[in-house]
Amino acid sequence: MIEFSTHPDHYKHWQLSIDDRVATLALDVREDGGIEPGYDLKLNSYDLGVDIELYDAVQRLRFEHPDVGAVIITSAKDRVFCAGANISMLAQSAHGAKVNFCKFTNETRNGIEDASAHSGQRYLCVINGTAAGGGYELALATDHIILVDDGASAVSLPEVPLLAVLPGTGGLTRVVDKRHVRRDRADFFCTTGEGMRGKRALEWDLVDELAPRSRLTEAAGTRAAALAAQTDRPTGAQGISLTPLQRDIGDGEIAYRHVTVTFDRAGRTATFRLRGPDGPPPQDAAAIHAEGDRFWPLAFARELDDAILHLRFNEPELGTWILTTSGDGDHVAAADSALLANGSDWLAREITLYFKRTLKRLDVSSRSLIALIEPGSCFTGSLLELALAADRSYMLDGAFEGSNVAPATVRPTAMNFGPLPMCNGLTRLESRFLNDSSKVAEIEAETGNDLDAKAAEELGLVTFIPDDIDWEDEVRIAIEARASFSPDALTAMEANLRFAGPETIESKIFARLTAWQNWVFQRPNAVGEGGALKLYGTGKQPDFDRKRV
């Protein structure tokens, strides 16, 4: 079972140090510390385990270190920055494991950019040796890349010439769409195994700054201080601790405080039972800080985040995720307004940003998402986003016969109209009504109102509103049908239907780049017995099928 919780005290591969406003994350991969047996993590190459620690570090810097305004990513090894994703690991991984690994690493790199853009923690990368493949892709996720100018150290994306796969962790996209490297130069760069050094790397915009080895630390410090000086983060503030998540995992269920997921292995579904706050949430910043990681939106996001990752990696056959909620809508609305009213507080901002990223993780999960909105449910504000993230939603019109639980309602809050955009840059409501912003305005006019099934349907918030007589059959048939389809076709279909509208670097990474990489990961030229990925390091030359497709 793959486990995502860790702590700096237990890191095998990263050294986290903090000096006033500047943090340093130094990569020092333990060769024998792979998350799976079968390969050595040479030359600071990484596997999922290395990246789980990086994800943890990025998260903790945001929450536990409010004073940090800049983060240096570098290597603790002499003259080696990072050789990228470990090739033996990739070669021995099943297709699904490769895809899952790349998606998670992409999400972490997008999270780094999110911190730079929104969180007042600017990332820079200090490349003190060669940065190859995923090593350079990690650098590309930062705001500023300093390369040691020693006549030897290069940045490179050697995947195409050496491995017959893509630089699939954002590399191709960020080279042309973020750094705006001219496409013909990008073509040359991405087909040149040895990469580029020094002055040419700078001239071609592959890096931002050069420094001789003797001045590298100084250059990094100067630049980090300059970036840190731009932060709007407070000085002298107290961070909050991200304490270990309490969870119980059984064969049929994973249970946290606010999130329980039950598994129906025969039906191939996982049912998320998502709970709102137990009581009225605190409203002022001091009280939010005092609650720390027990504050509902943060606690909830951490649990949901962990549950999504657990299911993605450990439960691949549970192809449909059914999203249900319970709780008091007033408490959720109060939590939403507490976050937004304290938007200038660093912690409240971080929590909203984390909620956003967790919903984005749901959006790009390759599982069918069906929301069930029943009496007793609590699809209010931030929790309403779950129904909007779903591929489809069913809302019971009225009450269940013989039940005294009141009919379900949904309630928009300000959280539905901006703070939680999808990776395409639009809110889920804007993505839902691409052709007609007046529909979003109609829903916004209902902010704070509990909308019954007919009103929700009228406003376009839900897909279907069966009544008590039809509910069970209609929902059962939908779920059973979903389970009967090809998982691959569903994944591909959902990846197309979920992200209409504009594209961003992030959405392009999950669409264009990832889809092509997944294709390549299926091709015999890469992964066949004679494919480049399989033969790498054996000294044998791959024997390619020369037909262009």
Add this chain to the structure above:
Amino acid sequence: MIEFSTHPDHYKHWQLSIDDRVATLALDVREDGGIEPGYDLKLNSYDLGVDIELYDAVQRLRFEHPDVGAVIITSAKDRVFCAGANISMLAQSAHGAKVNFCKFTNETRNGIEDASAHSGQRYLCVINGTAAGGGYELALATDHIILVDDGASAVSLPEVPLLAVLPGTGGLTRVVDKRHVRRDRADFFCTTGEGMRGKRALEWDLVDELAPRSRLTEAAGTRAAALAAQTDRPTGAQGISLTPLQRDIGDGEIAYRHVTVTFDRAGRTATFRLRGPDGPPPQDAAAIHAEGDRFWPLAFARELDDAILHLRFNEPELGTWILTTSGDGDHVAAADSALLANGSDWLAREITLYFKRTLKRLDVSSRSLIALIEPGSCFTGSLLELALAADRSYMLDGAFEGSNVAPATVRPTAMNFGPLPMCNGLTRLESRFLNDSSKVAEIEAETGNDLDAKAAEELGLVTFIPDDIDWEDEVRIAIEARASFSPDALTAMEANLRFAGPETIESKIFARLTAWQNWVFQRPNAVGEGGALKLYGTGKQPDFDRKRV
């Protein structure tokens, strides 16, 4: 060998008729008329042969029928519109054939939208029976969809539930991004094999209009007349004939009047020798009309178009296309200005639009493109676009030793700054300098000037400018290296690097949708021995690998 030239007199599957301002293209597929043996084209299902005729018809309507302002696409069969791409054909096709087929059908549908948007020929679709899969996708490419409201005829995208593949000819993209069908409704629609009929199809924006069978012809005529009335095309104008292309095909070469392509099978390259006009092109509209399909830009575009398709389908192992030109830059510049000066003339406009589409076809060809700019070459204006479409360009700095041919130059014309956009909506120069429109302005300031290698490099127009001493080695090594890489990795890399910047429906179809479809086309759940595509029609149920990837 697959052959793309045809003529309405030889159509097997379409009936083209014209009544004043309205043309009708009626699909009447001959069951035993498949382009390959092994399947029957039942229920107006189509294969590449059917689509080659459609492409021909759309082209001829633009050039041969200036008076046509609206085109009705419908079926000549009673109560059957089109069952989509033939499933047995897909099931028996190799991976590359599937991908090539889908790309070509996508290009034809994009061409229909181009005619509607830019050419004054508005397309509408009259669905007189069930339109399934590719049948509905063809309808989606038109401006207006009328569905017969007979209680039986439906529109549907049954690929996911029935075949474990995608509606990959634009369907998923157009449903959410063109028609703005709400994503949850799109999800339901695309997982419902039987599709949707009548009122619900209209309410969900899947069609634009309903008509009872008794009034279908009348409704179509009314709508077509209204669309035709909006055209800016002339009345009473004379079309030009698209006469059969003259070409010679040998084992090592394909030769047209202005285009010759020579094959190096050992080196896996095809060298395009592209020639400018033989003499000064006509400048006024009447003279252009008099030249008809001999007018250089049109003749050239037709030949290049045919050559691209020939190589794509018939020469898959020639993985690198080397683009060279020759001719008199003044003549090309004169042809460019003739087209632009006569932009209000329907024919000049059509020729420019066709040149644009041909270059787009080059952009999305899965071949590495290397432009060689040597003494005697003619990379002026519209031909300069070929160098800008290339993944990389080499321009000789100076003359070859012992040669009296003057050093090469490149020359921008107005054609490089707007009329020939890529599928992302930007010109190739805008895509090249995404970060810096001032660089495009610098080049625009050189309009009409012959730029030598150093100037071209300085302006960012070319990748490398080796001199006579380095030229041969540098070019040879680049081409040999390209030929040594995995064809798949190159295809995927190029698809990412070529299309930086904004996305459009068209670019999303070739990126997100196509890449995912290609992935699905590799997955055992679709194409394995027990996959849905293989088992369709056998009565056996596919046995899916249930793991989500």
